[in-house]
Amino acid sequence: MSEIVAEVESVVLAVPGVVGLYRTGSAVTNLIGAAAERLGASADAVSRVTVAQREGRTEVDIAIGVESGAAAAETAQAVSQRVEAALVAQAVPEPLIRVTIVYVAETGPLG
Amino acid sequence: MTEEGNLPLGLDPGDLDGHTIEELMDYLDAGRSPADPSIEGAPGCVLALDALERLRALTPALVAQDEAAEPEPEASWVQSILSGIAMDARAGRRIPLSDPDDSSDLAITEGAVRGVIRAAENVFPGILIGRCRLNGDVTAIDATVSVEIDVSVPFGQPIVQLANRLRAEIAARLRTHTRLAVTGIDITVHDISTWTENTP
Numbered sequence: 001m002s003e004i005v006a007e008v009e010s011v012v013l014a015v016p017g018v019v020g021l022y023r024t025g026s027a028v029t030n031l032i033g034a035a036a037e038r039l040g041a042s043a044d045a046v047s048r049v050t051v052a053q054r055e056g057r058t059e060v061d062i063a064i065g066v067e068s069g070a071a072a073a074e075t076a077q078a079v080s081q082r083v084e085a086a087l088v089a090q091a092v093p094e095p096l097i098r099v100t101i102v103y104v105a106e107t108g109p110l111g
Numbered sequence: 112m113t114e115e116g117n118l119p120l121g122l123d124p125g126d127l128d129g130h131t132i133e134e135l136m137d138y139l140d141a142g143r144s145p146a147d148p149s150i151e152g153a154p155g156c157v158l159a160l161d162a163l164e165r166l167r168a169l170t171p172a173l174v175a176q177d178e179a180a181e182p183e184p185e186a187s188w189v190q191s192i193l194s195g196i197a198m199d200a201r202a203g204r205r206i207p208l209s210d211p212d213d214s215s216d217l218a219i220t221e222g223a224v225r226g227v228i229r230a231a232e233n234v235f236p237g238i239l240i241g242r243c244r245l246n247g248d249v250t251a252i253d254a255t256v257s258v259e260i261d262v263s264v265p266f267g268q269p270i271v272q273l274a275n276r277l278r279a280e281i282a283a284r285l286r287t288h289t290r291l292a293v294t295g296i297d298i299t300v301h302d303i304s305t306w307t308e309n310t311p
Contacts, residue, residue, distance in 0.1 A: 020151075098218075
């Protein structure tokens with residue numbers, strides 16, 4: 001599973017318009033993750049991508065920051081398509097990919 | 112509910128992934144160095160940092176003017192803006208960007224959308240957005256919503272025209288980054304500052 005997480009993180013960060021990956025999950029989960037980081041765990045050790053198996057299907061949760069210069073939905077769609085392609089290439093059939101934009105970074109005038 | 116007085120600015124640290132607004136200001140003072148992954152990896156913190164940086168660009172002169180005008184304010188407008196920044200940075204509701212029958216589940220958080228609205232400050236020097244609310248069921252696809260914001264505007268500029276331009280800017284930003292059907296953007300001017308283009 002960790003290989004899949006690493007692959008997904010790499011794919012997401014390579015999508016144009018993505019400025020970063022952020023912690024997914026509840027406030028409690030995030031507090032634990034933040035505390036772990038403050039205690040010395042590296043950023044890599046605290047995953048930014050959640051991969052779970054539910055009812056035989058692989059579900060992937062991704063929280064991203066995007067540049068303001070492009071429509072958020074287009075960047076999210078590009079992320080989803082590339083992650084899906086990467087997972088299918090790793091023999092993960094019909095993954096459910098959930099992409100949430102949690103931050104829009106100002107990168108100049110719109111359009 | 113949080114009891115004011117027990118927590119800085121009456122805010123729950125959980126709103127900022129365990130950090131307080133004071134910690135974020137200290138982090139900005141340090142030039143965001145060394146990078147703290149517990150802050151930089153938390154969207155609420157990053158949203159708050161963006162807003163604090165914009166506030167910082169205006170604050171020194173404004174705080175001095177604010178304090179000169181009101182020597183012992185019970186709760187200064189700067190403090191209320193700080194409070195608004197922290198409250199608005201919460202992730203809030205998940206606003207859909209895709210249709211339910213799409214193969215992908217795409218969305219943007221309410222906190223990110225409030226950040227998009229707040230960043231309109233960049234276009235209008237001297238304007239500060241104190242609080243931002245999205246009214247309506249934003250979790251429904253193509254939801255009909257209204258937006259309410261509180262602002263501080265610089266003295267000497269026609270308020271109605273400024274509000275109209277700000278409204279148009281916010282509407283354009285929402286069209287670009289969401290599928291929300293915005294029915295109105297209500298702007299309440301809460302303060303008039305003495306900021307000018309030449310304010311140091």
